[in-house]
Amino acid sequence: MSANDMRRPSVKIHQTAELACEAVAELIAGRIRREPSVTLGLATGATPRMVYKSLIGRSDVSWRAVRCFNLDEYVGLAPDHPASFAYYMRDLLFDHIDIDPGQVHIPDGSASDIEAAASAYEEKIAENGGIALQLLGIGRNGHIGFNEPGSAHDSRTREVLLTQSTIDANRRDFPEGETPPATALTMGIGTILEAREIVLLATGSAKAEALAAALQGPVSLDCPASALWRHGAVSVFCDEAAAEKLNIETLKGRGSASAAA
Numbered sequence: 147m148s149a150n151d152m153r154r155p156s157v158k159i160h161q162t163a164e165l166a167c168e169a170v171a172e173l174i175a176g177r178i179r180r181e182p183s184v185t186l187g188l189a190t191g192a193t194p195r196m197v198y199k200s201l202i203g204r205s206d207v208s209w210r211a212v213r214c215f216n217l218d219e220y221v222g223l224a225p226d227h228p229a230s231f232a233y234y235m236r237d238l239l240f241d242h243i244d245i246d247p248g249q250v251h252i253p254d255g256s257a258s259d260i261e262a263a264a265s266a267y268e269e270k271i272a273e274n275g276g277i278a279l280q281l282l283g284i285g286r287n288g289h290i291g292f293n294e295p296g297s298a299h300d301s302r303t304r305e306v307l308l309t310q311s312t313i314d315a316n317r318r319d320f321p322e323g324e325t326p327p328a329t330a331l332t333m334g335i336g337t338i339l340e341a342r343e344i345v346l347l348a349t350g351s352a353k354a355e356a357l358a359a360a361l362q363g364p365v366s367l368d369c370p371a372s373a374l375w376r377h378g379a380v381s382v383f384c385d386e387a388a389a390e391k392l393n394i395e396t397l398k399g400r401g402s403a404s405a406a407a
């Protein structure tokens with residue numbers, strides 16, 4: 147990809163994770179107020195917890211017509227397993243808002259035919275007019291969704307093998323002694339890049355290296371998040387800890403970084 151094809155994401159650095167999450171919650175709430183039937187792409191994991199906490203406290207936001215698609219789910223976990231992303235979403239968001247359960251979509255990791263479930267998910271997204279606003283976290287190895295290093299930038303929803311580092315990072319969500327699944331069903335990088343707008347949220351120093359690789363390294367299969375350069379409307383919200391390996395002066399010089407109050 148030549149330098150002219152590159153479309154640098156904007157980067158907003160907040161002092162704390164709380165402030166970064168609050169800013170993202172505000173952005174999502176504003177979007178729902180302006181476009182009540184917006185189609186959102188949602189992420190799970192530790193990072194967006196505070197975003198959801200902030201969103202459920204807003205009585206002036208109605209989710210009645212909102213449509214949601216989650217990025218991923220473990221293969222082999224039933225939706226009522228406490229470590230499943232379906233459970234996480236109900237627990238942290240869906241059980242606390244007025245969303246129509248028929249408008250909630252999460253990849254079906256317990257389907258008997260995973261390939262068919264992956265194609266059905268892509269079709270469902272298309273039927274809903276595509277994703278307008280996609281929320282992403284980032285893995286320590288630069289993964290987005292569960293697209294691990296090596297994933298093609300035009301990949302679609304599919305079953306993927308999780309790396310040991312991802313399995314180890316997510317072990318915290320599983321009951322003691324239970325081995326997390328080795329595979330997951332995830333939207334592909336190509337699927338993610340079709341969202342009209344993307345917000346990547348990164349907090350904590352454990353994400354500093356991955357964020358620097360995504361924003362300052364080459365666009366490569368080694369860092370799945372570097373594929374975001376292929377998109378024209380990406381905003382990165384991070385805290386100072388996640389930004390600690392960014393070269394702020396260089397980013398500011400290119401007009402892409404700003405410190406938030």
Ligand code: F6R
Nearest residue numbers: 189190191192193283284285291
């Ligand atoms: C979650 C997801 C993952 C996470 C990433 C970071 O739906 O798709 O890409 O965003 O693994 O996870 P946390 O936030 O737990 O550090």
